[in-house]
Amino acid sequence: xxxxxxxxxLSKFDVVxxxxxxxxxxxxxxxxxxGFKVLLLERGRGAGSKLLxxxxxxxxxxxxxxxxxxxxxxxxxxxxxxRISIVWGERALTLEYKLGRKVAFTSPLPELAGWMAKxxxxxxxxxxxxxxxxxxxxxEGRAVGVRSGNDFVSAxxxxxxxxxxxxxxxxxxxxxxxSPYDMALGVKEVLSLDxxxxxxxxxxxxxxxxxxxxxxxxxxxxxxxGFVYTMxxxxxxxxxxxxxHAAVAAEKGILRDHVSRLVEGLxxxxxxxxxxxxxxxxEYGGRMTIEGGxxxxxxxxxxxxxxxVGDAAGMLVNTGYTIRGVDTAVTSARLAAEAIIxxxxxxxxxxxxxxxxxEKVRESYIYRDLVEHSGIAEIFDDxxxxxxxxxxxxRAASKLFEADYGEPSLLEAIKRSAEExxxxxxxxxLKVGRVVRRI
Ligand SMILES: Cc1cc2nc3c(=O)[nH]c(=O)nc-3n(C[C@H](O)[C@H](O)[C@H](O)COP(=O)(O)OP(=O)(O)OC[C@H]3O[C@@H](n4cnc5c(N)ncnc54)[C@H](O)[C@@H]3O)c2cc1C
Numbered sequence: 001x002x003x004x005x006x007x008x009x010l011s012k013f014d015v016v017x018x019x020x021x022x023x024x025x026x027x028x029x030x031x032x033x034x035g036f037k038v039l040l041l042e043r044g045r046g047a048g049s050k051l052l053x054x055x056x057x058x059x060x061x062x063x064x065x066x067x068x069x070x071x072x073x074x075x076x077x078x079x080x081x082x083r084i085s086i087v088w089g090e091r092a093l094t095l096e097y098k099l100g101r102k103v104a105f106t107s108p109l110p111e112l113a114g115w116m117a118k119x120x121x122x123x124x125x126x127x128x129x130x131x132x133x134x135x136x137x138x139x140e141g142r143a144v145g146v147r148s149g150n151d152f153v154s155a156x157x158x159x160x161x162x163x164x165x166x167x168x169x170x171x172x173x174x175x176x177x178x179s180p181y182d183m184a185l186g187v188k189e190v191l192s193l194d195x196x197x198x199x200x201x202x203x204x205x206x207x208x209x210x211x212x213x214x215x216x217x218x219x220x221x222x223x224x225x226g227f228v229y230t231m232x233x234x235x236x237x238x239x240x241x242x243x244x245h246a247a248v249a250a251e252k253g254i255l256r257d258h259v260s261r262l263v264e265g266l267x268x269x270x271x272x273x274x275x276x277x278x279x280x281x282x283e284y285g286g287r288m289t290i291e292g293g294x295x296x297x298x299x300x301x302x303x304x305x306x307x308x309v310g311d312a313a314g315m316l317v318n319t320g321y322t323i324r325g326v327d328t329a330v331t332s333a334r335l336a337a338e339a340i341i342x343x344x345x346x347x348x349x350x351x352x353x354x355x356x357x358x359e360k361v362r363e364s365y366i367y368r369d370l371v372e373h374s375g376i377a378e379i380f381d382d383x384x385x386x387x388x389x390x391x392x393x394x395r396a397a398s399k400l401f402e403a404d405y406g407e408p409s410l411l412e413a414i415k416r417s418a419e420e421x422x423x424x425x426x427x428x429x430l431k432v433g434r435v436v437r438r439i
Contacts, residue, residue: 012153012154012155013037013038013039013153013154013155013156014031014036014037014038014155014156014157015027015028015031015036015037015038015039015155015156015157015158015159015340016038016039016041016145016146016153016155016157016158016159017038017039017040017041017125017158017159017161018041018133018136018146018158018159018160018161018162018168019041019042019043019160019161019162019163019310019312020040020041020042020044020047020048020113020117020120020127020129020161021047021048021051021113021161021163021310021311021329022109022112022113022116022310022326022329022330022333023161023309023310023311023312023315023329023330023332023333024040024042024159024161024309024310024333025040025047025113025116025117025119025120026065026116026120026329026330026333026334026337027159027161027309027333027334027336027337028040028117028120028123028125028127029065029116029119029120029123029125030065030123030333030334030337030338031125031337031340031341032120032123032124032125033123033124034337034341036340036344038120038124038125038126039125039126039128039153039155040117040120040125040126040127040128041128041131041133041146041148042117042127042128042129042130042131043129043130043131043132043133044129044130045129045130046110046114046129047113047114047116047117047118047127047129048109048110048111048112048113048114048116048117049110049129051109051110051113051287052109052186052188052285052286052287053109053186053287053325053326054186054188054211054227054229054236054238054240054323055106055107055108055109055211055227055229055231055236056079056104056105056106056211056229056322057104057105057106057107057112057326057327058103058104058324058326058327059102059103059104059105059327060103060327061327061328061330061331062326062327062330064331064334065330065334066119070102072115073105073107073112073115074107074108074111074112074114074115075105075106075107076105076106076107076108076209076230076231076232077105077106077204077207077208077209077230077231077232078102078104078105078207078208078209079099079103079104079105079106079208079209079210079211080098080099080204080205080208080209080210081096081097081098081099081202081203081204081208081209081210081211082096082097082099082210082211082212082213083095083096083097083210083211083212083213084212084213084214084215084321085212085213085214085215085216085271086214086215086216086389086390086393086394087214087215087216087217087218087269087271087390087394088216088217088390088391088393088394088395089217089394090270090271091394091395091397091398092216092271092394093393093394093397104211105209106209106211106229106230106231107231108190108231108234108236109326112326116330131148132148133146133147133148133162133168134147134148134149135147135168135171136158136160136168136171136172136306137152138172138306141304142304142305143155143157143158143303143304143305143306144305145158146158155305156305156349157305157306157307157340157343157349157354158305158306158307159306159307159308159309159333159336160306160307160308160309160312161309161310161312161329161333162312163310163311163312164183164288164289164290164296164311164312164316165288166308166311166312169298169308169312172306174298174299174300174303174308175298175312178290178292178296179244179292179295180242180243180244180247181242181243181244181245181291181292181380181381182244182290182291182292182295182296182377183242183243183244183288183289183290183291183292184224184240184241184242184243184288184289184290184291185240185241185243185246185259185286185287185288185289186238186239186240186286186287186288186289187238187239187241187259187260187262187263187284187285187286188236188237188238188263188284188285188286189236189237189238189263189267189281189283189284190234190235190236190281190282190283190284191234191235191236191237191267191276191279191280191281191282192233192234192279192280192282193233193234193235193276193278193279194233195232195233197278198230198233198235201274201275201276202230202275204230209229209230209231210228210229210230211227211228211229211322212227212228212229213225213226213227213321213322214226214227214228214266215386215390216386216390216391216394217387217390217391218239218262218265218266218269219239219241219262219386220249220254220255220262221249221254221383221386221387222241222242222245222246222249222254222255222383222386223241223242223245223379223380223381223382223383223385223386224239224240224241224242224245224246224380224386225239225240225386226238226239226240226266227239227240228272228275234282235275235276235279237263237266237267237272237276238263238266239259239262239263239266240289240323241259241262242291242380243288245383246259259286260284260286263284267281289311289316289323289325290311290314290316290318290325291318291377291380292314292377293314293317293318293370293373293374293376293377294314294370294371294374294377295377296314296316297313297314297315297370298313298314300358301313301357301358301361302339302351302354302355302357302358303351303354304349304350304351304354305349305354306354307336307339307340307354307357309329309332309333309336310328310329310332310333311325311329313332313361314370315328315329315331315332315361315366316328316329317366317369317370317373318373318376319369319373319376320373320376320379320435324369328366328369331364331365331366332361332364332366335357335360335361335364336357338356338357338360339353339354339356339357339360340354340357342356343356375434375437378434379434379435382431384431385431385435388421388423389431389432391421392414392417392418392421392423392428395417395420395421396410396413396414396416396417397413399412399413399416399417400413414428
């Protein structure tokens with residue numbers, strides 16, 4: 001990997017890609033492979049170094065770009081167990097699903113994105129790290145290159161792959177400042193543990209992994225949730241909290257501590273702590289992610305000489321039970337690369353020729369899923385689902401499993417719990433109906 005600085009010494013490129021995350025490296029890889037002269041710029045030290053995520057990538061969309069994925073990529077464990085828990089106080093209600101085939105894998109994102117960037121370099125792209133791009137330069141209505149400090153590098157096409165915090169796109173006026181309700185903050189700890197203990201405690205075979213979603217008072221009732229992912233010899237645990245609702249909770253005094261305290265609460269929670277007993281916290285960090293679904297997608301994903309891919313383009317699907325940001329980033333970048341190759345064959349990177357990218361995205365599974373799950377943003381807007389529902393669900397379970405005598409029917413348990421929580425059964429049914437329709 002070459003070091004940045006003195007960009008003006010570089011000759012002109014066919015394509016400059018801003019950001020060496022999954023989307024940027026995918027675009028750089030495919031375009032370098034197709035014979036374009038590609039420059040990939042990353043502000044962090046090394047590709048992927050600034051990245052943090054939960055931990056699970058869906059494999060099939062990645063195999064479309066790298067058929068060698070299963071053999072070569074830094075796959076830590078294939079997810080064979082999906083768990084969802086609702087916790088309230090010390091009570092917990094858990095649903096587990098055992099998968100029948102290899103759909104998704106766990107991997108630390110810096111490793112996975114680092115591998116993708118290496119692929120781009122070996123295909124011929126030039127990767128420069130520690131180069132923060134300050135501006136996508138537009139002249140006479142056309143993107144002509146990028147500026148970093150006093151350096152300028154020109155290109156026929158610029159690909160904006162800067163991620164969810166899309167400052168460059170906002171500067172260009174192509175995206176609005178997002179509402180804090182459309183963004184979430186993820187905070188994570190990485191715990192180191194002997195792989196055999198990971199397998200023993202989570203009931204996994206070697207190379208098998210677990211993905212665990214947690215709802216309830218671990219987020220202090222703030223819309224969001226917790227996650228646990230098992231890597232080869234580490235466990236990633238963390239929380240994702242809606243920023244708008246977290247700010248309101250802080251104002252009201254509901255959220256009194258730093259969010260990292262809530263992650264500590266998850267780590268030390270009696271229901272969870274034995275899974276990682278004796279583990280060491282070896283890393284922690286935070287990063288923003290998208291929660292607005294379709295609301296976060298800019299009006300256009302292309303303009304003269306410019307394409308927007310990955311998180312910057314709002315290509316993240318949050319279904320409520322899983323986050324798909326990496327496979328969608330890779331797919332959008334693949335579609336952008338296809339559109340650029342076609343535009344070259346049609347004689348230029350005009351707006352007219354690059355429009356095909358947006359059409360491809362609209363026809364893809366990403367757009368279909370964004371539309372299908374568009375109602376999920378509405379669920380995230382309603383704290384009811386993150387306080388009353390988990391509290392009621394665990395209360396009802398306690399009536400079933402902790403009854404001293406005369407165990408009630410399920411319906412009776414729900415009715416009595418709803419009364420105690422002062423929620424009308426009709427309101428509850430309407431709300432639950434909405435979740436079922438939206439998810
Ligand atoms: C807490 C959390 C949990 C998540 N869990 C999952 C999960 O389990 N599964 C999943 O599929 N997705 C998950 N995601 C989402 C996923 O990480 C993103 O959707 C994905 O990384 C997007 O890829 P990208 O390349 O578009 O953007 P990014 O990964 O954000 O990469 C952008 C890159 O651009 C660089 N950059 C930014 N600005 C500049 C600039 N001006 N100049 C130069 N470089 C710049 C950044 O340093 C970064 O390397 C999660 C996200 C978070 C925050």
